[in-house]
Amino acid sequence: MLTPALATLAVVAFWFLVFVGIHVFGLRSGRDNAQWLVRSYAASFAAMLASVVALSMWDDFGQMLLLSMLVAALTSACLFVLYVPAVYTILTSLSVATLVLLRRSGGRVPEASLYDRFASRRLMQQRLCVLLDAGHLVRDARGFSLTPRGRAVARAFAFVKRLWRLGPGG
Amino acid sequence: MKAVILATAMTIVLLVIVTLVLRFHPTPRRARQMMLSYFACLIGTALVWFATSADLGFLAQSLLIAPPWLDLSLMLFFFSAAFFGGVLQLYNLADRGLSLRILIDFAEADSRFIDIDWLIANYGGGKGLAWMYGKRIAGMLETNLVERKAEMIELTSKGARAAAVLFAVRRFLRLEPQS
Numbered sequence: 001m002l003t004p005a006l007a008t009l010a011v012v013a014f015w016f017l018v019f020v021g022i023h024v025f026g027l028r029s030g031r032d033n034a035q036w037l038v039r040s041y042a043a044s045f046a047a048m049l050a051s052v053v054a055l056s057m058w059d060d061f062g063q064m065l066l067l068s069m070l071v072a073a074l075t076s077a078c079l080f081v082l083y084v085p086a087v088y089t090i091l092t093s094l095s096v097a098t099l100v101l102l103r104r105s106g107g108r109v110p111e112a113s114l115y116d117r118f119a120s121r122r123l124m125q126q127r128l129c130v131l132l133d134a135g136h137l138v139r140d141a142r143g144f145s146l147t148p149r150g151r152a153v154a155r156a157f158a159f160v161k162r163l164w165r166l167g168p169g170g
Numbered sequence: 171m172k173a174v175i176l177a178t179a180m181t182i183v184l185l186v187i188v189t190l191v192l193r194f195h196p197t198p199r200r201a202r203q204m205m206l207s208y209f210a211c212l213i214g215t216a217l218v219w220f221a222t223s224a225d226l227g228f229l230a231q232s233l234l235i236a237p238p239w240l241d242l243s244l245m246l247f248f249f250s251a252a253f254f255g256g257v258l259q260l261y262n263l264a265d266r267g268l269s270l271r272i273l274i275d276f277a278e279a280d281s282r283f284i285d286i287d288w289l290i291a292n293y294g295g296g297k298g299l300a301w302m303y304g305k306r307i308a309g310m311l312e313t314n315l316v317e318r319k320a321e322m323i324e325l326t327s328k329g330a331r332a333a334a335v336l337f338a339v340r341r342f343l344r345l346e347p348q349s
Contacts, residue, residue, distance in 0.1 A: 003237060075247070081251060085255065095315075098316075103325065107324055107330060111323045119299045119302065127269050128286065136269075146273065151273075163193070164192040
């Protein structure tokens with residue numbers, strides 16, 4: 001029997017699949033990942049909540065609307081926090097990039113050339129550009145410096161590193 | 171609602187346990203410690219679910235998820251997502267996040283303005299960018315994805331399978347040359 005909770009989960013699954021489809025389409029089209037990720041998820045999340053409300057009204061689940069909305073929002077958010085790290089691993093992980101480079105190079109590469117490529121000035125420049133675009137850094141004639149937003153992020157993660165005694169890391 | 175309440179409560183318990191384990195029983199294999207903490211809490215969460223009433227003694231009928239197996243499944247899913255998507259990701263970012271470490275290096279630097287050369291030499295609290303990549307190589311050697319032969323790094327059979335899957339996914343996303 002289709003209970004309100006099961007019907008809600010079916011709606012969540014449908015809209016999350018729609019989100020994944022739209023996000024992958026955007027990535028294949030060369031759109032900016034971070035913006036496209038947030039926008040496509042926000043749109044599918046809103047559509048999902050609207051669908052849950054409509055389903056509750058239509059199927060007389062109105063008395064359970066609060067629970068349905070909560071379960072839908074939480075389930076969707078959980079799927080999202082599992083999806084995002086997987087995407088970023090594929091897109092930005094240096095270990096993944098190393099494995100792919102090794103595959104493209106016939107399975108073996110001199111260690112020194114891996115360092116030349118992945119511990120390089122170019123890599124640092126790319127990351128600094130990302131941080132500039134994200135508003136964490138600013139640049140002028142004297143060099144790069146932290147914005148208040150960047151400083152807040154740095155302090156928050158420095159706190160976590162101290163709390164868990166993680167050492168320098170990175 | 172019981173699923174939401176218990177998953178939230180056990181996530182807080184898990185965070186406390188992980189913090190205590192990492193602070194007072196440090197080992198090089200922190201991710202393994204965290205996984206063990208997660209499994210212990212997962213079992214504890216299931217036991218608490220079975221040991222308590224469906225309404226926890228105060229929930230209204232309209233706040234109960236039916237059937238009961240779905241409530242249990244949702245609780246385990248919420249709790250697992252909080253760990254794998256939350257606690258473990260926070261650890262990964264704090265311990266291995268390249269961009270976050272750059273921000274921390276900026277915040278800890280004596281000078282307010284920094285250039286690329288300084289960052290390459292002093293990345294990771296003074297260890298340098300080569301140290302960062304050495305950590306990645308060491309991780310791949312430890313997990314048997316690659317092996318070191320003389321001055322070469324080679325894919326193992328496990329690494330070749332992983333690389334094939336990752337390459338296919340990146341190619342599908344048009345991040346790799348299509349020819």
